[in-house]
Amino acid sequence: MDLGSLLNALILGVSIASIWLIAALGLTIIYGTAGVINMAHGELIMLGAYSSYMLQFYLGLPYLLCIPASFFIVAFVGLVLERGLIRYLYNRPLDTLLATYGVSLVLMQGVRLIFGSDPKYIAAPAAFSSNISLGFASISTFRVVILGVTALLVFGLWLLFYKTRFGVQVRAVMQNKEMAASFGINSGRIYMLTFALGAGLAGVAGSLFGVLAIVLPTMGASYVVQAFLMVVVGGGSLAGSVAASGATGELQSVLAFFTNDTFARFIIFVLIVVFLRFRPQGLFAQAGARR
Amino acid sequence: MQFTRRNLLKTTAAASVAIAAPHLWLPSEAHAATLKKGEPIKVGLLFSLTGALAVPEEDSTLVLQYAFDEINKNGGVNGVPVEPVIVDAKSDFNVYSEKTKELILREKVIALFGCYTSASRKAILPTVMQRDHLLYYPTCYEGAECTQNTICTGPLANQHSQDLIPFMVEKFGKKVFFVGSNYVWPKESNKNAKVWLEKAGGELLGEEYIPLGSSEFGPVLGKIRDAKPDFIFSTVVGASDIAFHKQFKQEGFKVDSMPIASLTTGEIETRAMGADFGAGHFLSAPYFQTLDNPTNQKFVEGFLKSKYGKNGTTHYNMEETYLSAYVFKAGLEKAAAAVGVENVTPRSIRDNSGGIRIEDAVSPEGLIWIDENNFNTWLKPKIGQCQADGTFKIVKAADKQVAPDPYSIYPDAGTCTKDGLKGPDGKVRKNVI
Numbered sequence: 266m267d268l269g270s271l272l273n274a275l276i277l278g279v280s281i282a283s284i285w286l287i288a289a290l291g292l293t294i295i296y297g298t299a300g301v302i303n304m305a306h307g308e309l310i311m312l313g314a315y316s317s318y319m320l321q322f323y324l325g326l327p328y329l330l331c332i333p334a335s336f337f338i339v340a341f342v343g344l345v346l347e348r349g350l351i352r353y354l355y356n357r358p359l360d361t362l363l364a365t366y367g368v369s370l371v372l373m374q375g376v377r378l379i380f381g382s383d384p385k386y387i388a389a390p391a392a393f394s395s396n397i398s399l400g401f402a403s404i405s406t407f408r409v410v411i412l413g414v415t416a417l418l419v420f421g422l423w424l425l426f427y428k429t430r431f432g433v434q435v436r437a438v439m440q441n442k443e444m445a446a447s448f449g450i451n452s453g454r455i456y457m458l459t460f461a462l463g464a465g466l467a468g469v470a471g472s473l474f475g476v477l478a479i480v481l482p483t484m485g486a487s488y489v490v491q492a493f494l495m496v497v498v499g500g501g502s503l504a505g506s507v508a509a510s511g512a513t514g515e516l517q518s519v520l521a522f523f524t525n526d527t528f529a530r531f532i533i534f535v536l537i538v539v540f541l542r543f544r545p546q547g548l549f550a551q552a553g554a555r556r
Numbered sequence: 557m558q559f560t561r562r563n564l565l566k567t568t569a570a571a572s573v574a575i576a577a578p579h580l581w582l583p584s585e586a587h588a589a590t591l592k593k594g595e596p597i598k599v600g601l602l603f604s605l606t607g608a609l610a611v612p613e614e615d616s617t618l619v620l621q622y623a624f625d626e627i628n629k630n631g632g633v634n635g636v637p638v639e640p641v642i643v644d645a646k647s648d649f650n651v652y653s654e655k656t657k658e659l660i661l662r663e664k665v666i667a668l669f670g671c672y673t674s675a676s677r678k679a680i681l682p683t684v685m686q687r688d689h690l691l692y693y694p695t696c697y698e699g700a701e702c703t704q705n706t707i708c709t710g711p712l713a714n715q716h717s718q719d720l721i722p723f724m725v726e727k728f729g730k731k732v733f734f735v736g737s738n739y740v741w742p743k744e745s746n747k748n749a750k751v752w753l754e755k756a757g758g759e760l761l762g763e764e765y766i767p768l769g770s771s772e773f774g775p776v777l778g779k780i781r782d783a784k785p786d787f788i789f790s791t792v793v794g795a796s797d798i799a800f801h802k803q804f805k806q807e808g809f810k811v812d813s814m815p816i817a818s819l820t821t822g823e824i825e826t827r828a829m830g831a832d833f834g835a836g837h838f839l840s841a842p843y844f845q846t847l848d849n850p851t852n853q854k855f856v857e858g859f860l861k862s863k864y865g866k867n868g869t870t871h872y873n874m875e876e877t878y879l880s881a882y883v884f885k886a887g888l889e890k891a892a893a894a895v896g897v898e899n900v901t902p903r904s905i906r907d908n909s910g911g912i913r914i915e916d917a918v919s920p921e922g923l924i925w926i927d928e929n930n931f932n933t934w935l936k937p938k939i940g941q942c943q944a945d946g947t948f949k950i951v952k953a954a955d956k957q958v959a960p961d962p963y964s965i966y967p968d969a970g971t972c973t974k975d976g977l978k979g980p981d982g983k984v985r986k987n988v989i
């Protein structure tokens with residue numbers, strides 16, 4: 266074990282963190298704003314991957330254009346979902362949980378019926394399937410791409426929430442829906458747009474994960490758990506999710522470096538449980554303030 | 557039926573016996589799963605059509621339907637058509653065991669074809685053994701089991717790595733790194749591989765296991781980079797395997813200097829990962845789609861053209877499953893000749909299946925036969941190298957069939973015989989799982 270390898274593990278940790286974060290971004294927005302526990306988040310990620318696959322396979326769109334296109338396609342799906350179902354359930358958190366779980370099953374089975382259950386393939390530019398070496402440090406180009414997209418999205422969201430009129434409205438609705446409404450903010454519209462935004466972010470994550478790993482109807486299930494963990498640990502805020510993902514990613518990489526992958530995950534889950542035992546505010550305090 | 561006092565008494569008496577001794581009643585019900593004149597032969601297909609295991613298992617269902625269609629078209633079994641009863645096990649081990657009972661008790665099937673993972677097999681075996689029924693397990697597994705109710709048509713761990721490890725050591729070097737999914741089959745396969753590695757004079761640099769379904773290979777690839785092995789031996793399965801091959805290339809590893817020798821990465825995986833991620837790596841299997849013989853050409857063309865061929869490829873697991881249908885056909889014919897069609901039971905099929913040969917004209921992978929003691933399959937393991945188009949070029953084939961040995965790494969446990977596991981003390985234990 267030398268210093269170079271440890272440094273590599275730390276760099277990899279940043280990359281793992283960005284993967285955890287981009288999976289959790291959409292969920293953070295939806296949960297943080299509307300308080301909807303969106304169990305279909307994983308399937309929105311899956312839809313993002315299938316959107317990219319479809320655009321590339323049937324329309325021949327280059328991969329780099331598929332990423333933003335997936336954002337709009339899945340955002341549209343989110344919009345329809347919100348208008349058709351979620352908006353009737355805003356005051357019933359447990360019902361949204363069940364309803365979105367149902368939606369996740371419908372989406373998964375629907376995709377299976379249309380595309381079959383065998384894995385699909387998204388082609389990425391050849392430059393993405395190599396690595397960057399700087400002395401003893403080495404990282405894959407595609408991981409750098411994911412890191413870049415994540416950083417861009419986080420920066421964009423920060424601008425949107427803290428530097429625009431829309432952002433002020435969103436934060437007002439988050440803090441007190443009725444009071445915001447009495448100042449003339451259409452909270453229904455805010456919820457609709459943030460839900461679509463959150464869904465679109467899941468779509469971007471999906472189009473990236475499709476290249477990093479695999480495109481399958483069931484692929485969402487593995488990401489939704491870690492996304493929820495980040496949101497719960499982070500407390501539902503953007504900064505919280507960034508911090509939680511950063512810590513978890515580094516921990517996973519460094520622990521896996523010293524022990525092994527399975528043990529690293531075990532330790533992370535134990536740490537999260539212990540953390541939530543002493544700081545449950547993240548989840549419950551926010552929900553209490555909103556309602 | 558007239559409702560007389562006598563009839564009523566008889567029925568009540570029978571019912572009370574049944575209630576008093578259900579454990580006597582039910583097994584005889586199960587044995588009633590014999591063939592009836594003028595009715596098709598019912599077999600149960602127990603695979604997951606939905607959920608995480610659907611990727612390999614849906615193909616198994618499709619290829620079995622194709623096989624039984626083919627058998628029926630050629631006159632069925634002794635002139636009687638086979639009717640598969642298809643159920644969805646939903647990738648849930650409780651459902652596997654529920655559906656097993658349903659198929660045996662309600663559908664009264666004469667045999668079961670099912671399972672892909674060892675976990676699901678272990679979930680249903682108690683039921684299968686209790687009812688003295690018959691399971692065709694059509695895929696590779698780790699062995700270390702000796703039941704009197706299964707017939708396996710896939711390679712055992714000892715057949716899988718026997719040729720692959722020496723081949724890789726000779727061609728690429730002595731230093732190897734093991735990567736596997738974290739469950740029983742990869743661990744047992746790696747124990748086997750270590751035996752062959754030691755014989756070949758190789759050196760194990762590290763052994764890592766990834767949680768099942770995980771797609772994060774960054775840390776493992778980091779360790780492999782530090783260890784600098786000559787090749788990687790992989791028992792990573794399913795979606796993880798595809799992520800592994802993709803990230804291997806994305807992290808800058810070169811297939812020429814450090815190829816992956818896998819027990820799992822077949823045609824279906826290489827297509828899903830994109831051929832440029834699979835090209836150059838090695839696979840050990842008894843069957844490849846590119847096997848050059850007329851039987852295989854007929855199988856590939858026939859299957860892909862049929863209504864079951866929508867996935868667009870054949871692979872080793874499908875071929876092993878396809879063979880199990882013909883092993884069943886041969887076993888049933890032999891049993892019918894031995895005890896008479898009316899008296900055929902799952903037990904008599906199994907008792908008559910030892911030594912069954914599936915000849916070159918039927919078997920796409922070439923001649924195989926069922927071992928008379930442990931009821932696994934004698935087959936020729938082959939090594940293929942993935943090409944740029946996702947198919948495999950066969951670079952080595954065993955020159956003769958290799959014996960299946962479920963206890964190859966546990967010689968102290970004894971040997972598996974027809975009647976059970978014969979320990980070193982001479983005692984025979986039935987149904988060891």
